[in-house]
Amino acid sequence: MQPVMSEPHLRLLCHEGEFDELLGDLALHRLDVVLSDRPAPTNANLKLYNHALGSTAVSWYGSASLVKAARKTFPASLAEVPVLLPTEHTAVRTRLDHWFEHHGIRPRIVGEFEDSALLKTFGESGMGVFPAAECIHDELLAHYAVQKLGACEGVKENFYAIGTEKKVQHPLVQRLLLASTLSAH
Numbered sequence: 001m002q003p004v005m006s007e008p009h010l011r012l013l014c015h016e017g018e019f020d021e022l023l024g025d026l027a028l029h030r031l032d033v034v035l036s037d038r039p040a041p042t043n044a045n046l047k048l049y050n051h052a053l054g055s056t057a058v059s060w061y062g063s064a065s066l067v068k069a070a071r072k073t074f075p076a077s078l079a080e081v082p083v084l085l086p087t088e089h090t091a092v093r094t095r096l097d098h099w100f101e102h103h104g105i106r107p108r109i110v111g112e113f114e115d116s117a118l119l120k121t122f123g124e125s126g127m128g129v130f131p132a133a134e135c136i137h138d139e140l141l142a143h144y145a146v147q148k149l150g151a152c153e154g155v156k157e158n159f160y161a162i163g164t165e166k167k168v169q170h171p172l173v174q175r176l177l178l179a180s181t182l183s184a185h
Helices: 019-027 064-071 091-102 116-124 134-143 171-184
Strands: 034-036 049-062 082-086 108-113 130-133 147-163
Touching: 019 034, 019 147, 049 064, 049 091, 049 134, 049 171, 064 147, 082 091, 082 116, 082 130, 091 147, 108 116, 116 130, 130 134, 130 147, 134 147, 147 171
Parallel strands: 082 108
Antiparallel strands: 034 147, 049 130, 049 147
């Protein structure tokens, strides 16, 4: 969102909700764009277009004491220390579940969160280690009392802007897409 945040008369109205409901609102032109971690599915009744904004690697974070306890045998230690995860409504959760399966890890899940800020807050409190996008690493360390435990090798979080037009008409959404294209090169 950084490319549009400096707009002098910007007025953002942000809605959070179920993916399908947001896509319905988009199709009814109640929203200009949906920012998501997954592309819109193909649907002949809805003319929606996915615009990739980018992707980022995922790593594990936690309080100093949990990171210390888990570091020596990471990632196997994720079966022993408490783990916080996003709910199954997120695309990254499916990738995390596959990652656990690939590594033969049965995580000790103590909490699942729809809201990523709550996930980080409970992680900071020492309730469990948690995954977070690498693109927010510096912000995460600056705002939360957490440390990086290790990389979640092969797991990426993707970001999409979903619109109703193949060529986005809204000038601020165009600016956002252009900035993501330039940063990818």
